Amino acid sequence: MQVTIKNAQIGQAIDLLFHLALKGKESRHRTKLIKLLAERLKEVEEQRKVLAEEYANKDGEEKPIIKDDKYEIGDQDAFQLDIQELYDEEIVIEGGDNQGMLETIKKVLDNCDKDFSGKEAVIYDYLCDQFEKGGNK
Template identity: 40%
Template sequence: MRVEIENGKLVTAINFMYELKLTRKHSRFRRHFINLMNESLKVVEDDRKELLKEHSHKDEKGEAIVKDGQYDVKDMDALSNDLKELNTEKLVIEGGDNREMIRTIKHVLKKFEDEEYEAQASEIYDYLCEQFSVDVEDEKGAEE
């Protein structure tokens, strides 16, 4: 069992999962899933800041120049390409210790398949269902 979530979809996935009304086991594993995504999001944000510094003009000390709270970027195309690459990299959650969480989140997503979603919620729901292989039965079945 393996789930991959693109860095660029972490915030949307976290927000979507927070909105679901869940109890007991489902709520606990949602919290575990959100915590994993939040940890990954912190790393992504640190990497984003490093990319901004790397692509900025430097002062005489070699520090990135910041004007009005914004980095003074010297090559927006290069920065944009690096940020796109960063956003397509993925958080990978392997089975093992996370097997029960993956099964439970898969079951949660399946449980909400008859709900109507709009715009971004619809897109992230479909994306998460795809990543958790909701339409694929697993060998033991999802636990309630």
């Protein structure tokens, strides 16, 4: 089994998984997946910061200009293209050591009886799709 999740969806996926009421093995496997996703989310945020520094207007000492805790971005269009490219990249979680975890989480998602609405419903549907696709690999 192999599951891919876009960088843009990681934060919402973590939030949805975190709020599921699970016990035992299901809870342990959920926590393991959340840790993997949280590591990737941290990397994505670091890469986003590097891009922001790269595209920020610079002062006389070539340091990025920051106003109100935000980088002052010069070329917004180019910056947004690079950010979108970053968010479109995917984390690929392969079977191997993660096989049992992925199968457990797929079963949790398949058997989930919680009612979702709004953004939660969208991310739940996305995760179900990704795990269904992953089960066919």
